[in-house]
Amino acid sequence: MDNLPVSDSRTDIVSSNDKSLTDDASIMSADKEHASDAILSADSIHTIDNKTSTAAFRGSGTLLAEKGQFADNGTLKGEIHFVENVPCSILSTFDVMKSSTLSDKTVEPDAVLSVASDYDVGSATRPTDKPSFTDFEEHQLCHVNSEEMDIQIVDYIKDQKKNNSEITHEDELQLTINFCKAKIRSNMEKDLIKIPKKELRHLMNKVIECSLELDRLREESNDPAKRAKWKNILISNGHILALQAISGRNPYCEVCLTTIWRVLQRYRRCEECGMRLHEKCIDGIMRRCVATKLHHSSFEICLDICMEQKLSDQDYKCAECRIPLKFGSTSVEEPRLCDYNGFYYCTRCHWNDQCIIPARIVHNWDFQKYKVCRASKQLLVLIERRPIFDIVKLNPSLPKFVDKLNRIDKLRKNIIFMKCYFICCKNARKLRILQYLNHRQHFVDNSNLYSLSDLRDLMEDRLIPEIEQIFTVFFNHITKECEICQGNGFFCEICSDEKKQQMSIESIPRELRNLRACLLCSMVKSVEQFEMDGCDNCERYLGMKGDEEKVSECTSSNFDGLIAAMIPDESWVCKWQKINRKARGIYAVSVSGTLPSHIVQDLKSQNIRYKPHMRDMTKNS
Incomplete structure (x- = not known):
């Protein structure tokens, strides 16, 4: 997106509201500097930054261009319309993962506004006749009835546009943020009535969503490369749809299920999940991009082997598009089971794609491919190279x-x-x-x-x-x-001089697990050596030989670096050992830990100076 048009009357827009709205905006700007400006306008294309907004913004963007042409300043030419005349940001409803903290409590106004920035943005659904969700379970959990609130925001923005026709996308974002904040404060300050959980959640998510979108717009306005990248990209239901070239094979459209003739028809592909569709079919997208789930911190891969569900549990409807299903049908109504999540889908949402199932690998070491729905296949393809399985x-x-x-x-x-x-x-x-x-x-x-x-x-x-x-x-x-x-290697302490050799890589894990350092002189030996011979420098003072408990008290496994026994004798390590009258061997540069108090008292009685965390200058006689 090129230079975004900024209205000269931004101050007039805010000042046209009542004084409480202005006060709320100023208070919130102090709490959260990046929370300003919000919702889609017909003057700009709705886009999402891959690193910022895609990770947290889970909206169902529906802003489309009739012809997909751009003016020199990066804005769309021709008519731009909204689904049901509702801006994209308004259509998005969200779940907040930590909302349980407010479910049964009377929340103070300042607490609500401060906690909004700490919430994680959850999954989104579109409050229309065709809900958007990936599977049936998400549909049951994520539905939020907030149409009335959205209509109020839309009407408010329309009223502002009547007063000022030059309102930009950034202005709409700011107006939405101010409206939501004012509603939270006013509703909570009226006789301290507790705001319903779902309404409060929706309002706070509006603030978060619009703030993220505003940050992205500001970042892109200063970056020519990003403006050029997003110039030919549309966002719908979380999909980042890039325009494709006319050369190459002709894929199938995942919305209308017909062939895309690239030479004759414009088509787009989602840069995240790989979904392909005609440009004219963008309005019909029902499936939310599976990449939005991966970017959320609460995402967990399904590691339970899913058993076959009862079709009645889904109300005899497809788990994605919600069309009726029945067995024995040869049409689109034929139920098809997804082995990844256990839900039934219609033939439009389930193409009999086959994939390996993570749960079957982890529990059964089974790499056979099973049939999965389109959404599950896209998810499994996205996580294929992600290291997320700790098998042990x-x-x-x-x-x-x-x-x-x-x-x-x-x-x-x-x-x-x-x-x-x-x-x-x-x-x-x-x-x-x-x-x-x-x-x-x-x-x-x-x-x-x-x-x-x-x-x-x-x-x-x-x-x-x-x-x-x-x-x-x-x-x-x-x-x-x-x-x-x-x-940087070191010699094995156990081997005799004739057999002394550099420790092999194969033995490093076993040896390092047993190495300990003396807390008095920092000499490094294995636990078995300390128990068998004690410390070469400090045995007369500590008496670790043959005493397993004393070895545990007087040595530490937490040390940084090793000073190796090196040859020839004129090396700096050997000189260090001679100056400090240390026995030849391996020493730690630093050792974490202190000797027990009763051992320190014994050392004092022998006139041995000991300072915790410091190598002692014990002399051998």
């Missing part, structure tokens, strides 16, 4: 029966330890060695989470060979090719 946590017994999971888990844990070497190595950074995992970046961040794509590749024997090859590259860099990484 979701099904702890599964690794016992699937050897592949154990093997890949071991490889991933070793890669996490290797990353510590690469972070400290300038050669590794120069080589960008971690880019070997650029298609599976979550393998570098943790060793627990998997995506559907990872699990499918693991089942089809593609994942382990790929990761083993990358592991070999990493291992060779650390142990053979890079002197910096070799210098």
